[in-house]
Amino acid sequence: MKDQDRNKAIMFADIVGSSALYVELGNKAAKAFIADTLKTMSDIVERNDGKVIKTIGDEIMVAFNLPDNACEAAIAIGLELRKINIFVRTGISYGNVIIDNNDAFGDTVNNAAHLAKLAQARQIVVTNEALVSLSPWLAQLCEPFDKIFLKGSTEQTTIHRVTWDKYEGQVLDATLVGSHLDTGHGGLGTQLTLTINGQTHTLHKNDPPLVCGRDPNYASICIANEKTSRRHCSFYYHRGKFVVEDHSTNGSYIHTSDSTQLYIRREATPLTNEGIISLGQVKSPPNQQIHFKI
Incomplete structure (x- = not known):
């Protein structure tokens, strides 16, 4: 089934250090462990109204209707997997996507994949298009990460990191986040x-x-x-x-x-x-x- 001209939030989430698991655990055990981890990630995605488009090795590609759902799922994945000392790197983009035969195509997909490769362990990196569409409480968690050329663009654009990892031990909830963040400190120069x-x-x-x-x-x-x-x-x-x-x-x-x-x-x-x-x-x-x- 083909779904054109529809804005979607696309997320790529990649398990960091999966190759080392095969050395540490052996092929059979590592494969099973990664499969279980991907299942955990997929369950969190579904609870946040996302759809897993496909699994690529140790990475999942997901579509959401809204960037909020994508960011909330990415944060939830990070919070859950850190309990077992497993980390992911995540890229999120928002824009026009073509869904065709249970796959997704377009610059939005390519950009999300590119951001996931730029991200480091535990980092969630989003495009500016995703940032400006976020609810205020999530946007407050974002800070500039880098300035890059995205595919198809002749101008550099700023990409942003969701700084969820700064608030470990605190509940990341829409009603609480505002009280955890300062909006300015002053006196440090402009x-x-x-x-x-x-x-x-x-x-x-x-x-x-x-x-x-x-x-x-x-x-x-x-x-x-x-x-x-x-x-x-x-x-x-x-x-x-x-x-x-x-x-x-x-x-x-x-x-x-x-x-x-x-x-x-x-x-x-x-x-x-x-x-x-x-x-x-x-x-x-x-x-x-x-x-x-x-």
Whole structure:
């Protein structure tokens, strides 16, 4: 049956580290474990009014009528699977989809699949089209994640992460989320200046994220060092403060003006005053150090 010109929220959810399970458990046990995990994910999808279109190895592709249902299902999956120390990476897109012979086609599908590949363990990444269609309580959980080219687009677009994992131990419920979130902190400046090798980049509070890394296809600020990841870290303004978020393998070292040193790896932290950031090593060469000032 063919269903054209219908907006759908498409979600791809991929089990992280499934290959290691085959080594750890053996082929038969790992296959059964993954099948059980996919069944758990599918049950949660159905409870949130979604339809599993197909299973691709250790990944499910799902269609929902609304982005709210997709995000709520993704959060519920994350909350349930962390009980058994299993994590997923999830991409969600919203737009026109063609459903034909129990399969889905179109840029919306391709974009969701692409976002799932960009996401890291425990991350839920959504397109801007999905974000603007979310209910306020879910939209409040979203923060800028990256700026990328989506398929068929000649302009970069900002994608967003649903920060459900920041509130572990708290009930993620529409009636409670608002009380857990601050909407502003103030006093931390509205402009971030980044200087590297004599080049200065300025980030304002309404600007999209500024990405640093080794690969010019991902990064606005390129640092050619083997210890730097292709998309190493990003800077953005979030709820009254400028934040640096590390996406890398080797992490980032932040040296502040008061001589404090902070190491982050695949996590975010607010920036204050001024300091130096070294990517992938305790102290980068002088021409590869990022000097920041707010």
